Amino acid sequence: MNLSVQPTDLSDRIRGEHIHGSLYTDPAVFQEELEKIWYRTWVYVGHESEVPETNDFVLKSIGPQPVIMTRGADGEVHLLQNRCPHRGNQVCTRAKGNARRFTCPFHNWTFENDGRLAAYAFPEGYADRDMSELGLGRVPRVASYRGFVFGSFAGTGPTLADHLGGAAETIDRLCEHSPEGEVELTAGFLQHRVKANWKFVLENETDGYHPAFVHASIFKVAESGLGGLYGDRSTALTRDFGNGHTEIDLRPEFRRLDRPMGWFGTTPEKLPDYASAMAAAHGADKAREIMIDGTPHVMIFPNLFIAEIQIFVIQPRAVDDTVQHVTALQLKGGREMNRRLRQQTMGSVGPAGFLLADDSEMYERTHRGVQSLQPEWLFLGRGDHRERRDADGYMVAHATDEVPSRGIWQHYRRLMEAA
Ligand code: FES
Numbered sequence: 001m002n003l004s005v006q007p008t009d010l011s012d013r014i015r016g017e018h019i020h021g022s023l024y025t026d027p028a029v030f031q032e033e034l035e036k037i038w039y040r041t042w043v044y045v046g047h048e049s050e051v052p053e054t055n056d057f058v059l060k061s062i063g064p065q066p067v068i069m070t071r072g073a074d075g076e077v078h079l080l081q082n083r084c085p086h087r088g089n090q091v092c093t094r095a096k097g098n099a100r101r102f103t104c105p106f107h108n109w110t111f112e113n114d115g116r117l118a119a120y121a122f123p124e125g126y127a128d129r130d131m132s133e134l135g136l137g138r139v140p141r142v143a144s145y146r147g148f149v150f151g152s153f154a155g156t157g158p159t160l161a162d163h164l165g166g167a168a169e170t171i172d173r174l175c176e177h178s179p180e181g182e183v184e185l186t187a188g189f190l191q192h193r194v195k196a197n198w199k200f201v202l203e204n205e206t207d208g209y210h211p212a213f214v215h216a217s218i219f220k221v222a223e224s225g226l227g228g229l230y231g232d233r234s235t236a237l238t239r240d241f242g243n244g245h246t247e248i249d250l251r252p253e254f255r256r257l258d259r260p261m262g263w264f265g266t267t268p269e270k271l272p273d274y275a276s277a278m279a280a281a282h283g284a285d286k287a288r289e290i291m292i293d294g295t296p297h298v299m300i301f302p303n304l305f306i307a308e309i310q311i312f313v314i315q316p317r318a319v320d321d322t323v324q325h326v327t328a329l330q331l332k333g334g335r336e337m338n339r340r341l342r343q344q345t346m347g348s349v350g351p352a353g354f355l356l357a358d359d360s361e362m363y364e365r366t367h368r369g370v371q372s373l374q375p376e377w378l379f380l381g382r383g384d385h386r387e388r389r390d391a392d393g394y395m396v397a398h399a400t401d402e403v404p405s406r407g408i409w410q411h412y413r414r415l416m417e418a419a
């Protein structure tokens with residue numbers, strides 16, 4: 001990409017724990033975020049299980065940019081830009097499929113699924129010109145962690161391991177719930193679109209202050225007892241891993257309750273095949289610990305939200321237009337669990353689900369609210385008097401404290417003020 005990026009000074013819009021509302025609504029800020037965040041840092045694109053076979057492809061995105069994720073003949077995952085080098089037409093319009101080559105519908109140029117130009121119509125028109133440079137644009141850096149594929153439009157920069165840092169451990173914790181150590185994102189995606197800035201969504205994913213109020217109705221209807229996790233007596237924690245990655249660590253509360261599969265509202269007796277597969281994979285004691293702790297609730301900056309039983313991918317399309325792509329978590333070798341994971345996902349974030357609908361209402365109201373003139377600043381100081389470093393050196397505080405938002409904005413500022 002040919003980007004001209006200038007350093008920015010955000011000191012007039014971020015003052016300690018106070019954030020200026022215009023950072024959510026200013027179209028110029030959004031353009032700069034595309035250049036300095038979405039087209040520079042590592043962004044989650046898709047999961048390897050979505051392209052299991054050679055020549056499989058699936059249409060994904062990095063910010064507003066469509067990206068084709070393919071499994072090439074070489075077995076490698078490629079990320080290609082969906083733009084014909086001839087005159088710009090989109091070469092792939094299907095959401096997913098299996099294709100060795102993509103043919104542009106406009107003038108029939110054809111590309112290998114690793115991006116190389118394979119053929120073009122009526123070649124005499126190009127005499128003996130070298131056409132080998134005219135392939136599809138590629139995302140310069142592609143890397144994966146435990147099957148989660150990330151891309152970066154920056155040719156150089158921190159490695160994916162550097163970017164994930166301590167948050168990689170949350171992905172390990174997730175994978176432990178599969179008897180085979182792998183998750184699969186094969187249940188299909190729903191898309192939820194909101195007229196709100198992407199950062200409201202990003203921050204809300206690890207905001208433990210709102211569930212007791214925004215989600216009171218679903219907690220009541222489901223009789224899940226989940227509301228207690230986010231009460232003021234909860235022992236759960238918020239954590240800032242650095243690099244913008246944040247979590248709500250519910251394990252202290254689940255350990256206090258000491259009920260295997262309690263995090264999922266069930267018991268091992270109701271899932272005998274899963275429980276015995278977990279014991280065979282990990283040993284009885286470790287399996288019990290994993291089944292008590294539950295899956296993580298972690299937001300990998302800027303767009304991958306692992307929400308215990310679902311995976312959300314945040315896609316900004318414009319300053320006030322954000323799509324969340326959501327799918328049920330599926331555990332390899334966990335067939336008995338997987339059906340329930342799909343059912344619970346439909347119940348909570350499906351078309352008739354309350355959970356995301358309630359959050360979406362908050363996103364849109366907040367986006368409208370911050371456009372009022374006064375007061376100009378948002379305040380994110382909750383719990384700053386009781387935040388502390390954990391044994392690994394990460395900042396933690398109470399489940400309802402705003403440690404995650406403060407961590408996100410610190411990282412945001414570093415990225416946006418970089419040259
Ligand atoms: S625009 Fe693709 S072949 Fe012409």
Ligand SMILES: [Fe+2]
Pocket residue numbers: 204210211214215355359
């Ligand atoms: Fe919520």
